[in-house]
Amino acid sequence: MTDDAYAALDGLGAAPLWRFYGNLFPAQPRSRAVPYRWSWRDLRPHLLHFSETLSLHEAERRVLMLVNPGLTDPPATVNTLYAGLQIILPGETAQAHRHTSNAFRFVLEGEGAHTTVNGEPVRMAPGDLLLTPGWHWHDHTHQGDAPMIWLDALDYPMVNALEAGFYEQYHQRLQPLTRTADLGSRLFLHGRLTPAWIEPAGPNSPVTRYPWAETARALDAIADDATGSEVDGIALEYTDPFTGGPVMPTIGCRIHRLRPGFDGAGRRHTASTIVNVVRGEGATIVDGVRLEWSEHDTFAIPGWATYRHVNASASQDAVLFSYSDEPVMRSLGLYRTEPGDPGA
Numbered sequence: 001m002t003d004d005a006y007a008a009l010d011g012l013g014a015a016p017l018w019r020f021y022g023n024l025f026p027a028q029p030r031s032r033a034v035p036y037r038w039s040w041r042d043l044r045p046h047l048l049h050f051s052e053t054l055s056l057h058e059a060e061r062r063v064l065m066l067v068n069p070g071l072t073d074p075p076a077t078v079n080t081l082y083a084g085l086q087i088i089l090p091g092e093t094a095q096a097h098r099h100t101s102n103a104f105r106f107v108l109e110g111e112g113a114h115t116t117v118n119g120e121p122v123r124m125a126p127g128d129l130l131l132t133p134g135w136h137w138h139d140h141t142h143q144g145d146a147p148m149i150w151l152d153a154l155d156y157p158m159v160n161a162l163e164a165g166f167y168e169q170y171h172q173r174l175q176p177l178t179r180t181a182d183l184g185s186r187l188f189l190h191g192r193l194t195p196a197w198i199e200p201a202g203p204n205s206p207v208t209r210y211p212w213a214e215t216a217r218a219l220d221a222i223a224d225d226a227t228g229s230e231v232d233g234i235a236l237e238y239t240d241p242f243t244g245g246p247v248m249p250t251i252g253c254r255i256h257r258l259r260p261g262f263d264g265a266g267r268r269h270t271a272s273t274i275v276n277v278v279r280g281e282g283a284t285i286v287d288g289v290r291l292e293w294s295e296h297d298t299f300a301i302p303g304w305a306t307y308r309h310v311n312a313s314a315s316q317d318a319v320l321f322s323y324s325d326e327p328v329m330r331s332l333g334l335y336r337t338e339p340g341d342p343g344a
Contacts, residue, residue, distance in 0.1 A: 029270060031302035033078045034070040035286035040108075040277075040296035047087045047149060060095055062087050063152060068300055071157075078272035078300050080158040080325040081251070087149045088113060088142045096139035096170035101156040102204070102248045103132040106276060106321055107212075108151060108296050112144015117208055119178030122185075124148065127212025127278060129238060129321075131247060133204035134159075135166075137175050151276050151298065153323055155250040184208030194241045205240035205247040219257050219319070230265040232309070233258040246327040258282065258318040262311040269337035271326035272303040280318025282311045288343030306340035 009015060017024075043064055051062050063084040067075040077083040086105075088094060090112070105115065107128045114121045118136045132138045142148050159165045180186075187195050188207045198206070218236055228234040234257040238247050246252035252271075258264070258280070266285075275284070281294045287305045301307045303325075311318040329335035 029304040031079055031272065031304065032070045033068045033076075033272065033300060033302035035289040035291060035300060035302065035305060035307075036068055037291040037293055037297055037299040038066045038083075040298070041294070043085060044149070044296075047085055048147065051087045051089055051147065056092060056094075066298055066300075070302075074157070074160070076157040077274055077298075078157075078302055078325075080155060080161075080272055080328070081274055081323065082152075082154045082156055083274050083276075083298055084152040085149060086152045087147055088140055089147055090142055090145050092140075092142050093174055094140035095173055096137055096175045097168065098135050098137045098170075099156070099167045100134045100165055101154045101159045102134045102250050103138075103152065103154045104247075104251070104253070104323075105130045105132070106151040106153065108149045108276075110142075110144060110146055110148030112146075113140060113142040113148040114181070115140050116175055116177060117184075119175060120183055120208055121177055121179075121181045122208045123182055124150065125212060127215060129210040129215075129247075129253060131205060131208055133202065133248060137170055139170070139174050141174065153251065153274070155248075155325070158250060158325065158328070182209055185211065188241045189214055192241070200242045203249045205238075205242075207241065207247070210238055215255055219255065222257075224259075228257075228259075231267045232256050233262055233264065248327070249331070250325060250328050251323050252326045253321070253323045256309075256320040256322065258309055258311040258320065260311060260316055261314050262309065262318070264309040266306050266308040266340045266342045267337060268304050268306040268340040269326075269329075270303050270335055271324040271329050273301040273322055273324040275299050275301065275320050275322045278319040278321050280311060280316060280320075281313060282309065282318050284309050285342040306342040308342045 063086040065075050066077045066083040107124045107126050113124045117138050122130050184207050236255050238253040277293050277297045279295050284291045286301050286307045291299045
């Protein structure tokens with residue numbers, strides 16, 4: 001009789017809470033994402049192959065998605081964020097479009113390309129961070145003489161989970177240039193000297209490009225005897241000059257300098273994180289999984305996974321670029337962190 005009652009509930013759009021209670025309210029977070037590293041050395045040849053064998057008609061944007069083994073359908077890198085490696089060849093362009101997902105590009109290789117964001121051409125060089133906020137038109141043009149490769153980052157897994165995604169293609173291939181090149185960077189990249197005549201136009205940083213030259217200068221300016229974080233080394237946040245907060249409401253970006261021989265303490269937090277290696281060699285231990293990394297590798301640290309960074313060099317710094325959904329976790333009151341032992 002009880003079994004019949006349970007079966008009847010299925011047709012009434014109801015279910016007994018007591019049968020699901022442990023799954024709905026776990027004692028602690030359990031991410032479907034797993035610790036994982038994507039090898040630049042292994043993936044770069046495939047990027048070059050597809051760029052040479054597929055026309056723009058066959059593949060408008062030649063991107064290799066970095067798909068976490070625990071998040072294959074739909075594909076994502078961590079539960080809320082995505083990473084991909086994109087290549088564009090000299091003389092090529094990419095169709096202008098916009099979407100509600102926030103995005104950015106962290107440049108890995110090449111010179112001579114620019115991204116146009118809402119009419120502003122934004123130059124690209126290795127180590128640069130370029131913002132493409134949600135619902136901003138963007139396209140790419142490459143006028144250099146060698147392949148250009150960057151790390152694409154988007155929050156579409158989060159936006160799609162919220163069922164709030166929109167997409168629109170521009171009515172022509174490239175949008176008109178209506179603003180001075182790199183205006184967003186030249187106006188705002190002056191420490192805390194922010195133009196007083198400009199009002200915030202939205203929840204995103206107005207800086208269109210954070211040049212690597214400025215980032216490197218900031219890292220170099222910090223004295224070697226500065227303490228830094230025992231977990232993340234000398235960690236600097238890319239910020240919105242109006243608020244001092246993260247560059248986007250859904251994505252926070254940081255650069256980390258790990259001194260020679262750095263052997264970090266363990267920590268875990270509810271934010272999910274993706275890391276790209278700017279330079280150096282080392283390892284990050286994530287919940288007992290040792291991820292060995294070198295230049296331009298990318299790796300995933302799932303939320304609430306304990307991690308620890310190690311710089312393998314006794315003479316050279318390691319530099320890591322990271323981004324996470326920490327702004328969302330903080331704004332929703334869901335951010336929690338504590339020390340932890342990552343294991344092996």
